Each structure stands twice: as C-alpha cells, then as structure tokens.
Amino acid sequence: MMPIIKDIKGREILDSRGNPTVEVDLTLSDGSFGRAAVPSGASTGSHEAVELRDDDKKRYGGKGVLKAVDNVNLVIRKALKGKEFNQRSLDNAMIALDGTENKGKLGANAILGVSLAFSHAAAKSAKKPLYKYFKDISKTSEMRMPVPMMNILNGGKHALNSTDLQEFMIMPVGAPSFKEALRYGAEVFHTLKKILVARGLNTSVGDEGGYAPSLPSNEAAIQIILEAIEKAGYKAGKDIFIAIDAAASELYKDGKYHLATEKRVLSSEEMVQFYAEWVEKYPIISIEDGCAEDDWDGW
Incomplete structure (x- = not known):
C-alpha cells in the first residue's frame, strides 16, 4: 500500500x-x-x-x-x-x-x-x-559512499574579488573511506588558510565557504591548492585530485570567454585548449560547466 x-x-x-x-x-x-x-x-x-x-x-x-x-x-x-x-x-x-x-x-x-x-x-x-x-x-543493488568534492577556493559569482572560474575543489580519491576523505579535505583546507595568511592574502570566504583571495591568475589558484595538499602531507595525483566548476556561462559574452583576472578574451577553441593545458599539467579529474550552456561548438 x-x-x-x-x-x-x-x-x-x-x-x-x-x-x-x-x-x-x-x-x-x-x-x-x-x-x-x-x-x-x-x-x-x-x-x-x-x-x-x-x-x-x-x-x-x-x-x-x-x-x-x-x-x-x-x-x-x-x-x-x-x-x-x-x-x-x-x-x-x-x-x-x-x-x-x-x-x-x-x-x-x-x-x-x-x-x-x-x-x-x-x-x-x-x-x-x-x-x-x-x-x-532507484533499484540500486550496490550502495557506495561517494568521493566528496570539497570547494576550498571560490571565484566567479561566489567571490567577486577573486578568480574568474567559480569553484576550485579537491577530491580525496585515494582515501580508504569517506571518513578519512573528509579528514584529508579538512586538513588541506586549514593548511591552505595558513599559506594565505603567510602571504598576506585575504582569508575571507565566498558564498560556498571556500577562501576568496585576490590572486594574479586562475592558474595561481591551482598552484596554491597543490602547495596546500603537499604541506598537509598528501600527494597530489595519488591521495587528492583537483576538480573545477568553471561556471563558464557567466564568462561568455558575444561568443567569447572573458577572463577579467587575466585580461584575456578567448574563443571557444582557445577556452578548450586552456583546459587541455591544465589537465596535461595538473592532476585535474573533473571540469564542470567548462563551456557556456549554449556554446555547442565549444562542447
């Protein structure tokens, strides 16, 4: 019934x-x-x-x-x-x-x-x-806890003084359990704050709880997160990976992507190449909303 x-x-x-x-x-x-x-x-x-x-x-x-x-x-x-x-x-x-x-x-x-x-x-x-x-x-036979995606550095609409891309996240893929993954993430988050304080950067948080420092480029966000992972005692690309939510529709005007932080305007092809270079260079395993919702050529 x-x-x-x-x-x-x-x-x-x-x-x-x-x-x-x-x-x-x-x-x-x-x-x-x-x-x-x-x-x-x-x-x-x-x-x-x-x-x-x-x-x-x-x-x-x-x-x-x-x-x-x-x-x-x-x-x-x-x-x-x-x-x-x-x-x-x-x-x-x-x-x-x-x-x-x-x-x-x-x-x-x-x-x-x-x-x-x-x-x-x-x-x-x-x-x-x-x-x-x-x-x-949902008739799911196997039950498994997901790997948490932790938004530790905010930009875009979530933090108007920071990077163009909206969310820089960490994913503790190498953790043996959800409990341990949560610990990995918390330790990296607090280590990141110490690094920001040491460099005289803002530790105010954005809309979703990640730090919102003023950085010289979007890539600088990746680099400072990698430093936090290492100083927290973990290995990037093994214990913890990086994920990005670009919210690229917010950057898309007149058929171009406007990266105000870097004073750059990119075509769809150039934006895809922008990500490709990062993926080749850094342990990034997820890019969400990498192109604008109506940019079908980019997708």
Whole structure:
C-alpha cells in the first residue's frame, strides 16, 4: 500500500545566503512527517527549471517566494491531499499539474520542496534512513559512499574579488573511506588558510565557504591548492585530485570567454585548449560547466 498524504504546508524561510526560499512540511496518514528546504544557486543556467520568485522589489529585492509558497498551499495541496502516492507517481502528478517544460507555472522550488518533504516522510514511514529509501526506489543493488568534492577556493559569482572560474575543489580519491576523505579535505583546507595568511592574502570566504583571495591568475589558484595538499602531507595525483566548476556561462559574452583576472578574451577553441593545458599539467579529474550552456561548438 502506498502512503496517503494527510497534509502539506509551505512557508518562506531564509537560506544560508540570506535569500528567501521555500520550506515544506508534509505529513502522511500514519503520522510520518517530512520537512525540506529548497536549495538555490548563485549562478544558474537559462535552461534550468524555473525558480519562481515574486519580483516584488519592496520585499527582499524581488527575491521573495510567496507565489511559490501559495502554489504549495493552495494548488499542490488541493491536488495531492488524501491521495496515495509513491515517489515517482507524486513527482509525475506535480509535473502534470504544472504542465510546462520548465516548471514555470508552479515553480521548481514549490515542486522540489514537496517532493523532498515527501521523500523524508516516506522514508520514516518505511522505517528506513533517507539514503536507503532512495537506494531502494532507484533499484540500486550496490550502495557506495561517494568521493566528496570539497570547494576550498571560490571565484566567479561566489567571490567577486577573486578568480574568474567559480569553484576550485579537491577530491580525496585515494582515501580508504569517506571518513578519512573528509579528514584529508579538512586538513588541506586549514593548511591552505595558513599559506594565505603567510602571504598576506585575504582569508575571507565566498558564498560556498571556500577562501576568496585576490590572486594574479586562475592558474595561481591551482598552484596554491597543490602547495596546500603537499604541506598537509598528501600527494597530489595519488591521495587528492583537483576538480573545477568553471561556471563558464557567466564568462561568455558575444561568443567569447572573458577572463577579467587575466585580461584575456578567448574563443571557444582557445577556452578548450586552456583546459587541455591544465589537465596535461595538473592532476585535474573533473571540469564542470567548462563551456557556456549554449556554446555547442565549444562542447
């Protein structure tokens, strides 16, 4: 028997950046309760699902989410209350209720809030931890902890005084367990701070908790992270690798990539070559959003 939704309640809260977001409480007929808050990114693609905002400049600079909250409390609640669902049928019901390709009618923030709250409640109803609930509904046979990607140096929209590329991360691939990988990352993070302090560089943090020093180039970020890895007692390319989220759409204007830190303007081909040289030179194993979302020639 599938869970029956007893009630749904949405509200507006503030996220870690101080911006409004949607939080949803959902209760099942057996009393199981789930609560979820919807995350939001500083840099988002134009083709992503729509995060519904109020655009009322008198409240939170137009970033309020009361419209999305109303959609939870008035539209979605009315359609779902008292009915049986599993995770897939719930999500499909809300997608059909929205009726748009980009979830622009109800708002992806309204839909995701309800979906996540339901997953928490359903996991409790099934007496399972959330990760095991998702393992079972996805029919995944093997369960394995992921390698953490730790954002230790911020740039781009996450730190306006730093590098052009948005995130420089470390991945402790060589750690024997998630627990040890977390320790590796924490030790490198604190070692990086000591290096920055010794050089008189800023140790303020960006939007996502990484340091945001003013560096002479994007490559300097790679080099200082490699130094931190070594001084923390690890071997780059064996214990720890580097990953990058370039958020390249934020750099793309008039068909070119503008690297303001280095006063360079690159074509798509030159941007790809820029990465190729780094990958050849440094232990980089992941590049996210390396080209702009509409730069198909670059991809």
